[in-house]
Amino acid sequence: MVIPPHSILPSLKSPLFSLWLHEHQGQDRTFLSGKIIGGREAVPHSHPYMAFLRIQTLNTTERCGGFLVCEDFVVTAAHCWGSSINVTLGAHNIKEKERTQQIIPVKKAFPHPDYNSNYFNDIMLLQLEKKAKLTAEVSLLKLPSENSQVIPGMVCTLAGWERSGQNISTTKLHEVQLEIQKDKECLSRFKEPYNSTIHICVGNPKEKEDSGSPFVCKNVAQGIVSFGQKEGTPPSVYTRISSFRCWIKKTMKFFKLQAQD
Structure with a gap:
């Protein structure tokens, strides 16, 4: 028998998720989501793994980034929760209806069970309602190995x-x-x-x-x-x-x- 990962939230619309959302909504956070300051415009579709998240919270609509790790799973930060989430893949200009775009609602959200207000374990998996179609503009991004090392100066x-x-x-x-x-x-x-x-x-x-x-x-x-x-x-x-x-x-x-x- 397969044992489910503990403390997983079964549905964005479930009472359990609503309670969790309410408990975290009032935190005084300095988390950083959905924005980039500086840099330059990217070559269109040069980052085909990118996912744009439109998030409905209790009081407002927020935005975050994420990446496609599997045809039906996106990885993002746990602080990017909401009562409902829509994922846009294959986008360069999010205000345009580009032919490359695939907009897919999130079926279930799985914040790490040990995520807390100190930003420990700030990671979340989003299961999509359906599989994304992999194209030149929509592709997967590799995960690192468990012993992968990044060093200062990289x-x-x-x-x-x-x-x-x-x-x-x-x-x-x-x-x-x-x-x-x-x-x-x-x-x-x-x-x-x-x-x-x-x-x-x-x-x-x-x-x-x-x-x-x-x-x-x-x-x-x-x-x-x-x-x-x-x-x-x-x-x-x-x-x-x-x-x-x-x-x-x-x-x-x-x-x-x-x-x-």
């Missing part, structure tokens, strides 16, 4: 929508190159909330960044922006995806087997 790519430099609104996908920092840079800034086993310290002194999207190093998803300064000044803290590979794989496997029953 420069990786972050992509996202919503805002560019000088507070100018944008609906087009932007990208920025960011450097991995030494753990001490985030430990001195954030102290207790930073844990090097599940976090990565990222940010350049000359770049401001703010995104719920994947941090990609050599075509592998290594991090997801979790929290930082409200004004967006670096460094920021990213969830270290390699520490959650086992949880991601087990959760997807369980629900794939469940769907076959």
Whole structure:
């Protein structure tokens, strides 16, 4: 018998999810989601794994980034929860009805069972209502191995929508190159909330960044922006995806087997 991952939320519309959402709605958060500051407009569809999330919360509509890890699963940050979520794949300009776009509602949301207000385990799986059709503009992004290492000085790519430099609104996908920092840079800034086993310290002194999207190093998803300064000044803290590979794989496997029953 397959045992389901504990504390999984079965449905975005369930009473359990509504209670969880209510309990977390009032937190004073400095999480960073759905936006990117600085960088440049990306070449259209040069990041085909990107997912744009439109999230309905108790009081408003929010946006986040994410990435397609399987035809019917998207990975994002746990703080990107909501009472309902729609995922847009294959988009460059989110305000346009591009022929490449696939808009799919989220069937179930699975925040990590140990996610908490200190931003520990800030990662979530979204199961889509149907499988995405893989195309040149919609493709999967690789997960890192469990022992994958990223080191200070490595420069990786972050992509996202919503805002560019000088507070100018944008609906087009932007990208920025960011450097991995030494753990001490985030430990001195954030102290207790930073844990090097599940976090990565990222940010350049000359770049401001703010995104719920994947941090990609050599075509592998290594991090997801979790929290930082409200004004967006670096460094920021990213969830270290390699520490959650086992949880991601087990959760997807369980629900794939469940769907076959």
